[in-house]
Amino acid sequence: MFEHLLNGFAVALQPTNLLIALVGCLVGTLIGVLPGLGPTATLAMLIPLVFSMPPATAMILLTSVYYGSMYGGSTTSILVNIPGESASVITCKDGNQMARQGRAGPALAISAIGSFIAGSFAVLVLTVVGAPVAGYALNFGPPEFFALMVFGLCTVASLTGSDVVKSVVTTCLGLMIATVGIDLVSGAPRYTFGNPFLQDGIDFVVVAIGMFAFTEVVVTAMEVRAGTRAEIIKAERIWLSWEEFKYSLASIFRGTVFGFIVGMLPGAGATLSTFIAYNLEKRICKNPERLGTGDIRGVANPESANNAASGASLVPLLTLGIPGGGATAVMLGALMMLDITPGPLLFEKHGAMVWALIASMYVGNALLLILNWPLVNVFARVMSVPAKYLMPIVLVISTIGVWSLSYSSVDLLLAAGAGLLGYYLRRNKYPIEPLILGLILGGRMEQAYRQALIISKGSNLIFFTKPISLTLLVGAVLFLFLPMLLAKAKQFQAARAVSGEAA
Amino acid sequence: MNASAKGRTRARLEGLAILLVACGYLWEGHNVPDLFQMPGVPGPTTFPYILGIIFALTGLWLLVSPADLFARRQPAVEERAAKPPAPAASLGARLAAQWHFYAMWIAILGYLALMPSVGFPVATFVLLAVFTFLLGEKRWWFVGSLALVVTVVIHLGFGKGLNVRLPLGVLESLLK
Numbered sequence: 001m002f003e004h005l006l007n008g009f010a011v012a013l014q015p016t017n018l019l020i021a022l023v024g025c026l027v028g029t030l031i032g033v034l035p036g037l038g039p040t041a042t043l044a045m046l047i048p049l050v051f052s053m054p055p056a057t058a059m060i061l062l063t064s065v066y067y068g069s070m071y072g073g074s075t076t077s078i079l080v081n082i083p084g085e086s087a088s089v090i091t092c093k094d095g096n097q098m099a100r101q102g103r104a105g106p107a108l109a110i111s112a113i114g115s116f117i118a119g120s121f122a123v124l125v126l127t128v129v130g131a132p133v134a135g136y137a138l139n140f141g142p143p144e145f146f147a148l149m150v151f152g153l154c155t156v157a158s159l160t161g162s163d164v165v166k167s168v169v170t171t172c173l174g175l176m177i178a179t180v181g182i183d184l185v186s187g188a189p190r191y192t193f194g195n196p197f198l199q200d201g202i203d204f205v206v207v208a209i210g211m212f213a214f215t216e217v218v219v220t221a222m223e224v225r226a227g228t229r230a231e232i233i234k235a236e237r238i239w240l241s242w243e244e245f246k247y248s249l250a251s252i253f254r255g256t257v258f259g260f261i262v263g264m265l266p267g268a269g270a271t272l273s274t275f276i277a278y279n280l281e282k283r284i285c286k287n288p289e290r291l292g293t294g295d296i297r298g299v300a301n302p303e304s305a306n307n308a309a310s311g312a313s314l315v316p317l318l319t320l321g322i323p324g325g326g327a328t329a330v331m332l333g334a335l336m337m338l339d340i341t342p343g344p345l346l347f348e349k350h351g352a353m354v355w356a357l358i359a360s361m362y363v364g365n366a367l368l369l370i371l372n373w374p375l376v377n378v379f380a381r382v383m384s385v386p387a388k389y390l391m392p393i394v395l396v397i398s399t400i401g402v403w404s405l406s407y408s409s410v411d412l413l414l415a416a417g418a419g420l421l422g423y424y425l426r427r428n429k430y431p432i433e434p435l436i437l438g439l440i441l442g443g444r445m446e447q448a449y450r451q452a453l454i455i456s457k458g459s460n461l462i463f464f465t466k467p468i469s470l471t472l473l474v475g476a477v478l479f480l481f482l483p484m485l486l487a488k489a490k491q492f493q494a495a496r497a498v499s500g501e502a503a
Numbered sequence: 504m505n506a507s508a509k510g511r512t513r514a515r516l517e518g519l520a521i522l523l524v525a526c527g528y529l530w531e532g533h534n535v536p537d538l539f540q541m542p543g544v545p546g547p548t549t550f551p552y553i554l555g556i557i558f559a560l561t562g563l564w565l566l567v568s569p570a571d572l573f574a575r576r577q578p579a580v581e582e583r584a585a586k587p588p589a590p591a592a593s594l595g596a597r598l599a600a601q602w603h604f605y606a607m608w609i610a611i612l613g614y615l616a617l618m619p620s621v622g623f624p625v626a627t628f629v630l631l632a633v634f635t636f637l638l639g640e641k642r643w644w645f646v647g648s649l650a651l652v653v654t655v656v657i658h659l660g661f662g663k664g665l666n667v668r669l670p671l672g673v674l675e676s677l678l679k
Contacts, residue, residue, distance in 0.1 A: 049665060165561055165564055165565060165568075168557070168561050169521060169558070169561045169562075169565075172554055172557055172558040172561065173558070175554050176528060176551070176554050176555070176558065179550065179551050179554070183535075183547035185547065186537070186546065186547045188535050188536045188537070188547045189535070189536075190532075190535050190547055190548075190551065191528075191531055191535075191551075214611060217611075218604075218607055218608065218611070221607055221634075221637070221638055222603075222604060222607075224638055224639070225603060225638065225639060387638070388635055388638035388639055388640055389635065389640075389649065391634070391638065392630065392631045392634035392635055392638075392653075393631075393653060393657075395611065395614075395630070395634065396627050396630065396631065396653075396657055397657070399614065399615065399618065400657070400661050400667060400669070403618075403619075403667070403669070404661075404667045404668075407668055409616075409618075409619040409620075412615040412616070412618065412619070413615065413616065415615060416611070416612050416615040416616070419611065420608070420612075428513070428517070446550040449545070449549075449550060450544075450545045450549070450550070453544075453545045453549075454544055454545070458544075458545070
């Protein structure tokens with residue numbers, strides 16, 4: 001393992017890759033600072049541009065952008081009380097309070113330090129467990145892989161959005177879109193309606209850009225029309241005292257550990273991990289009543305959790321080929337477009353790329369700490385560029401991203417349709433991440449299902465006779481239905497109590 | 504109609520739409536040819552049929568949700584809690600209030616549909632100008648200048664810098 005990591009550093013520290021990591025960290029931090037454009041949309045837009053790069057360089061760029069956005073999100077949360085991206089929502093509570101009390105410097109400092117510690121922890125765990133987990137997963141056959149993907153989709157469906165049924169709707173929609181095109185096994189055209197452009201299927205990048213970028217531009221544009229200019233507080237000295245650091249250490253540790261554990265679950269993502277870690281912190285820490293009033297732990301804990309979670313989400317992606325959330329789903333799509341199939345064989349067949357990626361995450365963490373500490377006021381100033389100038393530019397760049405895939409006007413029209421659908425889904429609380437995940441995993445899921453049925457000569461019992469497959473399917477059902485049943489039981493009890501009082 | 508009733512009606516309409524899409528998906532599955540189909544081997548329609556059935560069931564759930572049936576048994580509680588609904592605005596008034604929203608979408612869809620034929624430079628210039636105006640920038644000279652500069656920078660950056668083939672469209676005869 002150590003030798004592999006050293007070889008990885010040899011690749012990651014090449015001047016080109018170092019420069020790409022720096023660019024990725026800068027772009028990611030800017031994306032995190034600017035509300036309105038999250039890491040998922042940005043990664044989708046970057047995919048057409050990374051085709052010509054070697055796989056290691058491409059993945060270093062995408063991962064650096066993903067990581068960078070987690071660092072950048074805290075800057076606007078603290079200085080402007082607007083979360084740069086969804087995982088930084090909680091940081092607004094204590095972070096902005098601290099800034100208003102003249103303590104923006106310590107808030108930003110602890111955010112950078114906590115992010116660095118948590119990010120390093122996540123990469124360290126990935127380094128240690130990555131290859132063994134992938135090795136264990138070599139025991140997986142088609143039934144286990146199918147069950148794993150069902151488990152992944154069910155956890156995403158239950159953890160994203162407020163209504164499980166709506167999440168299942170969008171998951172099915174994504175899987176159905178994935179069936180469009182020529183069936184690779186039989187060669188039969190499916191759902192192409194005689195259109196030759198649909199024979200290659202619908203590219204997930206087209207749908208991702210349409211649903212994330214175009215929709216986000218319109219949503220942000222409407223908020224710009226309705227909103228007021230936010231005050232940007234300037235941070236004087238980005239430093240904190242030794243006592244403040246010792247006071248925050250336990251919160252950083254708890255945020256890191258809980259954020260990592262939750263972040264490994266497919267669908268949890270950095271946002272949910274942050275909320276769960278913060279809620280646990282409020283139950284465990286001393287003097288919890290201070291959280292929300294400008295307590296430095298209220299910045300340290302969520303920022304550590306979101307960086308730990310973003311690193312943790314790469315564990316199932318690289319070892320099992322199951323993305324942890326929207327951004328890692330797009331990274332999975334990028335790997336497949338680069339002709340690399342993530343999963344247990346990734347460490348065997350593309351070990352050099354994987355270890356270079358892991359090594360670059362150590363480098364990226366250090367770069368982000370170096371960038372964010374002195375340049376935080378510069379990044380904050382970017383927010384003063386009005387969104388009315390930025391959003392149209394984002395729209396144009398997104399369009400170029402779609403166009404450059406295959407220079408087809410059909411792709412542009414599909415992206416337009418995806419944008420309209422994405423806006424409707426978002427407006428009516430249908431989560432979009434399950435749709436993207438279904439679209440990306442659909443082909444592999446169907447292939448695993450058909451291979452399993454070939455092995456069992458057409459019997460679906462194979463999924464229930466294999467222990468790992470059975471465990472995963474039971475877990476999927478529990479994840480999907482248990483929260484809904486518990487919520488309905490609570491509603492029923494509450495309604496009975498009200499009826500009892502009325503009587 | 505209060506907000507809760509509107510929400511339930513929307514959910515039912517969505518359920519109906521999902522059911523119709525699912526039926527169309529399952530129907531179209533019949534048109535998929537069984538090429539080189541061997542016995543005991545799942546064909547190209549097995550997975551789509553499963554998906555279509557699950558999709559249809561979710562549509563059915565939204566259409567006749569048990570939660571909705573339960574809520575209808577508690578009308579007294581809801582009626583006591585409900586405030587009298589505000590009078591609904593006319594369609595024309597609603598369109599007038601949200602014309603920026605519709606204009607933005609028309610601009611985006613028009614850009615995506617026409618960019619390949621009109622050309623990237625002209626289409627992008629028009630989109631940037633229109634969108635910036637819709638977002639509240641009223642100074643025409645600034646809007647025009649910004650749109651022109653950004654179009655040129657992006658065209659050179661992506662076209663020459665990253666070798667992305669951006670269509671010239673109507674400018675092709677002028678520039679070539």
